Amino acid sequence: MRRKYTIPTAEAGRRDTEAIADLTLSDxxxxxxxxxxxxxxxxxxxxIAYETYGTLNAERSNAILVCHALxxxxxxxxxxxxxxxxPWWPTMVGPGRPVDTDAYYVICSNVxxxxxxSAGPGAINQETSARWGASFPMVSxxxxxRAQKALIDHLGVPRLHAxxxxxxxxxxxxxxxxxxxxxxxxxxxxxxxxRQGAQGxxxxxxxxxxxxxxxxxxxxxxxxxxxxxxKGLAVARMIAHITYxxxxxxxxxxxxxxxxxxxxxxxxxxDFQAESYLRHQGAAFTxxxxxxxxxxxxxxxxxxxxxESHGGDLAAVYEECFRVNKPRVxxxxxxxxWAYPPSESDRIENALRQAGVEVVPGAMASSEGHDAFLLPxxxxxxxxRYFLNQHK
Amino acid sequence: MRRKYTIPTAEAGRRDTEAIADLTLSDxxxxxxxxxxxxxxxxxxxxIAYETYGTLNAERSNAILVCHALxxxxxxxxxxxxxxxxPWWPTMVGPGRPVDTDAYYVICSNVxxxxxxSAGPGAINQETSARWGASFPMVSxxxxxRAQKALIDHLGVPRLHAxxxxxxxxxxxxxxxxxxxxxxxxxxxxxxxxRQGAQGxxxxxxxxxxxxxxxxxxxxxxxxxxxxxxKGLAVARMIAHITYxxxxxxxxxxxxxxxxxxxxxxxxxxDFQAESYLRHQGAAFTxxxxxxxxxxxxxxxxxxxxxESHGGDLAAVYEECFRVNKPRVxxxxxxxxWAYPPSESDRIENALRQAGVEVVPGAMASSEGHDAFLLPxxxxxxxxRYFLNQHK
Numbered sequence: 001m002r003r004k005y006t007i008p009t010a011e012a013g014r015r016d017t018e019a020i021a022d023l024t025l026s027d028x029x030x031x032x033x034x035x036x037x038x039x040x041x042x043x044x045x046x047x048i049a050y051e052t053y054g055t056l057n058a059e060r061s062n063a064i065l066v067c068h069a070l071x072x073x074x075x076x077x078x079x080x081x082x083x084x085x086x087p088w089w090p091t092m093v094g095p096g097r098p099v100d101t102d103a104y105y106v107i108c109s110n111v112x113x114x115x116x117x118s119a120g121p122g123a124i125n126q127e128t129s130a131r132w133g134a135s136f137p138m139v140s141x142x143x144x145x146r147a148q149k150a151l152i153d154h155l156g157v158p159r160l161h162a163x164x165x166x167x168x169x170x171x172x173x174x175x176x177x178x179x180x181x182x183x184x185x186x187x188x189x190x191x192x193x194x195r196q197g198a199q200g201x202x203x204x205x206x207x208x209x210x211x212x213x214x215x216x217x218x219x220x221x222x223x224x225x226x227x228x229x230x231k232g233l234a235v236a237r238m239i240a241h242i243t244y245x246x247x248x249x250x251x252x253x254x255x256x257x258x259x260x261x262x263x264x265x266x267x268x269x270x271d272f273q274a275e276s277y278l279r280h281q282g283a284a285f286t287x288x289x290x291x292x293x294x295x296x297x298x299x300x301x302x303x304x305x306x307x308e309s310h311g312g313d314l315a316a317v318y319e320e321c322f323r324v325n326k327p328r329v330x331x332x333x334x335x336x337x338w339a340y341p342p343s344e345s346d347r348i349e350n351a352l353r354q355a356g357v358e359v360v361p362g363a364m365a366s367s368e369g370h371d372a373f374l375l376p377x378x379x380x381x382x383x384x385r386y387f388l389n390q391h392k
Numbered sequence: 393m394r395r396k397y398t399i400p401t402a403e404a405g406r407r408d409t410e411a412i413a414d415l416t417l418s419d420x421x422x423x424x425x426x427x428x429x430x431x432x433x434x435x436x437x438x439x440i441a442y443e444t445y446g447t448l449n450a451e452r453s454n455a456i457l458v459c460h461a462l463x464x465x466x467x468x469x470x471x472x473x474x475x476x477x478x479p480w481w482p483t484m485v486g487p488g489r490p491v492d493t494d495a496y497y498v499i500c501s502n503v504x505x506x507x508x509x510s511a512g513p514g515a516i517n518q519e520t521s522a523r524w525g526a527s528f529p530m531v532s533x534x535x536x537x538r539a540q541k542a543l544i545d546h547l548g549v550p551r552l553h554a555x556x557x558x559x560x561x562x563x564x565x566x567x568x569x570x571x572x573x574x575x576x577x578x579x580x581x582x583x584x585x586x587r588q589g590a591q592g593x594x595x596x597x598x599x600x601x602x603x604x605x606x607x608x609x610x611x612x613x614x615x616x617x618x619x620x621x622x623k624g625l626a627v628a629r630m631i632a633h634i635t636y637x638x639x640x641x642x643x644x645x646x647x648x649x650x651x652x653x654x655x656x657x658x659x660x661x662x663d664f665q666a667e668s669y670l671r672h673q674g675a676a677f678t679x680x681x682x683x684x685x686x687x688x689x690x691x692x693x694x695x696x697x698x699x700e701s702h703g704g705d706l707a708a709v710y711e712e713c714f715r716v717n718k719p720r721v722x723x724x725x726x727x728x729x730w731a732y733p734p735s736e737s738d739r740i741e742n743a744l745r746q747a748g749v750e751v752v753p754g755a756m757a758s759s760e761g762h763d764a765f766l767l768p769x770x771x772x773x774x775x776x777r778y779f780l781n782q783h784k
Contacts, residue, residue: 039658138658198642198666199634205667206630208660209674210602213623231605238598239631242591247730250590256697264695266431266530268600268687272694274590275597282601295660302664303656305648338639 013115013289014228015082016131017047017124020117023081024049024074024110028126029150038303041137045126048151049117050074050109053093054101056157063157064099064388065148066108067165067172069374070240070297071289073116076108077101082116083288091376092164098385099164107155111172112147113139113296119147121220121292134220139296141168141304145175149183159183162388166190166373167340168297171304174348178306178317181325185391188384190332191373193344194314194351195305200339203243204298207236211291220292233291234282241281246336246369250274307351314347318355326355330387332362332373332380339370360387405507405681406620407474408523409439409516412509415473416441416466416502420518421542430695433529437518440543441509442466442501445485446493448549455549456491456780457540458500459557459564461766462632462689463681465508468500469493474508475680483768484556490777491556499547503564504539505531505688511539513612513684526612531688533560533696537567541575551575554780558582558765559732560689563696566740570698570709573717577783580776582724583765585736586706586743587697592731595635596690599628603683612684625683626674633673638728638761642666699743706739710747718747722779724754724765724772731762752779 020026026049029035034042051074056063066076068088077093079086093099099106110118113136121136152160163184165173170192177187196204211217214232222228242250254274258264261271270276307314329352333345342363352359362383366372373380412418418441421427426434443466448455458468460480469485471478485491491498502510505528513528544552555576557565562584569579588596603609606624614620634642646666650656653663662668699706721744725737734755744751754775758764765772 039656134660138660195648197639198646198648198664199639201648201664201666202630202634202642202670205662205664205670206627206634209623209630209671210605210627212660213602213606213627215607231601235598235602235605235627238594238601242594242598247589247591250594254590256587256590256593256700264431266532266695268526268530268604268691270597272590272593272597274593278594278597279601299660303658308648 013230013233013286013291014122014223015115016122016223017049017117020049020082021047024117025051026117027154029147029154035143035146035150037137037143038140039138043119043137046112046119046147047117047123048109048112048119048147050107050151051076051078052155053077053106053108054104056105060156060158061161062104063152063160064104064106064162064164065152065160065176066093066099066106067148067163067169068108068111069165069167069169070301071285072169073114074108074110077106085288089374091381092384098381098388104161105157107152107157109148109151111144111297113144113293113300115290115293120290121296122223122290131223133223134292136292136296138299140300141171141175142179144300145172145179148172148176149180160185162186162188164188164384165192167192167370168301171301174306177327177329178321181321181327184327186328186330186387188330188332188387189345189348190380191334191337191340191370193340194307194348196301197344201302203239204302207239208295208298210235210239211295217291222291229291230286233286233289233294236294237285238278238282241278243339244370246338246367248336249367249369252367314351315354318351318357322355322357326357328358328360328387328391330360330362330383332364332383334364334366334368334370334372336367337370337372405622405625405678405683406514406615407507408514408615409441409509412441412474413439416509417443418509419546421539421546427535427538427542429529429535430532431530435511435529438504438511438539439509439515440501440504440511440539442499442543443468443470444547445469445498445500446496448497452548452550453553454496455544455552456496456498456554456556457544457552457568458485458491458498459540459555459561460500460503461557461559461561462693463677464561465506466500466502469498477680481766483773484776490773490780496553496780497549499544499549501540501543503536503689505536505685505692507682507685512682513688514615514682523615525615526684528684528688531692533563533567533692534571536692537564537571540564540568541572552577554578554580556580556776557584559584559762560693562732563693566698569719569721570713573713573719576719578720578722578779580722580724580779581737581740582772583726583729583732583762585732586699586740588693589736593694595631596694599631600687600690602627602631603687609683614683621683622678625678625681625686628686629677630670630674633670635731636762638730638759640728641759641761644759706743707746710743710749714747714749718749720750720752720779720783722752722754722775724756724775726756726758726760726762726764728759729762729764
């Protein structure tokens with residue numbers, strides 16, 4: 001339940017779930033029944049923080065679940081009272097937007113392993129009353145989706161009109177399709193992939209090493225320390241941030257322009273706008289995100305590969321799970337996205353079609369790179385609006 | 393002069409110039425006449441370490457200067473006695489190779505700012521007898537080339553048959569063309585650019601932050617400490633290494649294959665081959681390279697922009713410097729190189745042609761990414777062989 005709505009002082013992303021629970025909806029799920037995680041651990045009595053937007057209709061048929069990406073949260077269409085940040089997807093979700101909160105009941109929960117009030121490394125282990133740290137079990141995309149399923153059960157939502165997600169949120173939407181094809185009518189996937197590729201794993205690993213090499217990481221046990229692994233986390237964010245922008249966009253945005261002067265300092269200071277922008281992105285990120293969560297969530301992406309159980313044959317996986325129920329799928333990719341490139345969407349599309357699933361593909365032109373899915377894009381918004389409202 | 397040729401114990405890349413001077417040719421240049429660096433500092437009595445291969449002919453007309461890349465050294469065609477590593481360009485330089493040491497007198501020197509015996513942050517400041525550390529002046533690509541010019545003067549080489557270099561070595565070859573067009577007959581540029589782009593600056597900066605955030609960096613003053621910033625340097629290398637491989641190559645080489653097992657550990661250990669490969673690359677690099685040099689040399693690349701003096705008009709720069717002398721240029725790029733992509737070579741080619749310079753372009757197909765220039769490539773080798781031997 002919601003308690004109060006004040007903005008606390010930023011604590012470098014290391015807030016505990018208690019502090020966050022005052023500022024968002026959050027419930028303990030599972031109770032005595034453990035959530036059996038992919039890693040084998042049975043997670044009991046786990047907290048899931050969430051926000052809802054709009055009203056569930058009498059038929060309980062208008063619910064849409066929005067899944068957030070790696071560093072997102074439940075505040076998809078409302079300012080985040082914990083960080084003070086603006087809603088992260090205002091173009092796509094809200095009154096009159098494609099995911100229209102005047103028409104739909106929109107649920108968005110913080111993923112398992114996250115740091116905005118859901119069970120994760122920064123949360124209190126209910127059995128020890130201490131924060132989990134690195135003793136928190138490793139979670140998978142599948143686990144995140146099972147926790148979301150428990151949440152909609154808890155909210156009395158019997159089925160979903162749609163699941164919508166981009167990037168890691170799209171991976172969750174893919175797992176919704178695979179695990180619960182009978183419980184959703186459709187899914188919207190943006191800028192995503194059915195597996196993390198080698199280059200993505202490599203960039204994630206470089207970021208994780210930056211965090212784990214930070215002496216203040218202290219094997220994940222830094223929550224009571226004065227200083228956490230903020231410097232390592234900032235480097236991890238810098239690396240990732242580069243992969244979210246297209247080379248052309250970086251060039252256009254910054255080129256070789258200097259920051260606040262028109263000459264070189266011949267030093268290791270940040271002379272270029274590209275540098276000071278990145279440094280700022282890195283530092284700002286540590287104000288809102290927890291390093292351990294970053295380790296866990298990147299790992300969850302790395303482990304994601306829907307075709308693994310069938311030796312890489314994605315179509316075989318889909319043929320199996322869509323034998324009876326065939327939700328419709330809208331599959332949006334952006335041509336300048338090199339983190340989750342259009343070729344990965346093509347791979348999903350081909351496999352879905354082979355399984356007889358109706359796919360509405362949206363190959364979007366954009367210079368924004370992976371970030372495109374979070375930014376205004378009339379064509380993508382129009383397609384999502386159309387797709388959600390057809391065949392109602 | 394050369395002293396002895398034994399392999400000392402690896403010291404995590406932090407060897408001093410004295411230890412290295414025993415194992416390579418090295419001379420103090422400049423003497424009383426300072427090398428006026430781009431940053432304004434006058435560098436006196438600076439050491440340049442180098443190797444030569446083959447014999448200077450009686451006419452002194454067969455000298456070729458090979459310029460090494462960011463983490464290369466003077467051991468282009470001979471094992472490095474300091475690190476024990478194999479020669480770094482055996483396919484391109486050596487007896488019977490395209491840069492044929494049976495026919496040419498090949499000079500390769502460690503760049504200014506490097507860590508294989510030339511003046512740099514790890515070298516002894518001759519005025520204080522202490523190691524420079526971060527008090528070493530920032531160097532530019534131009535400075536590296538001016539030091540090479542001093543070296544060939546010192547060696548009694550009046551002009552060069554060719555300058556050959558890839559990546560940062562290609563930047564040096566471009567500066568040779570610009571500064572001394574009358575002193576060289578031709579240049580071979582591989583996988584390079586006339587300026588560092590915004591994305592390259594961004595990746596460099598993420599790596600530098602990883603180093604400078606390492607508490608053992610100690611503002612560059614770590615040479616007498618037990619531990620240096622090896623962990624930060626390893627992360628910097630991991631980041632850079634990803635940019636040297638094509639996405640397709642990473643996928644082909646590692647894909648999502650596990651390392652030494654066939655299951656996930658659900659931990660932060662390196663489960664994937666892509667991860668353990670990168671970790672190994674990072675750790676191995678610290679055995680042979682100095683963190684401060686890494687900071688300085690990446691910075692030199694970032695500062696490189698041949699068109700800056702003319703508001704971005706590269707053709708105007710070339711028209712000016714090639715008014716009298718027009719060395720021939722062979723310009724090789726690789727289609728999967730995204731660090732210094734073919735578009736940057738095209739930019740150079742167009743500007744050179746506008747300045748009336750004869751260009752032999754070599755657009756190579758390769759799946760190896762930026763690393764392609766260091767690897768066997770029959771077509772590139774054939775082109776270099778042809779280009780060096782024509783119009784003799």
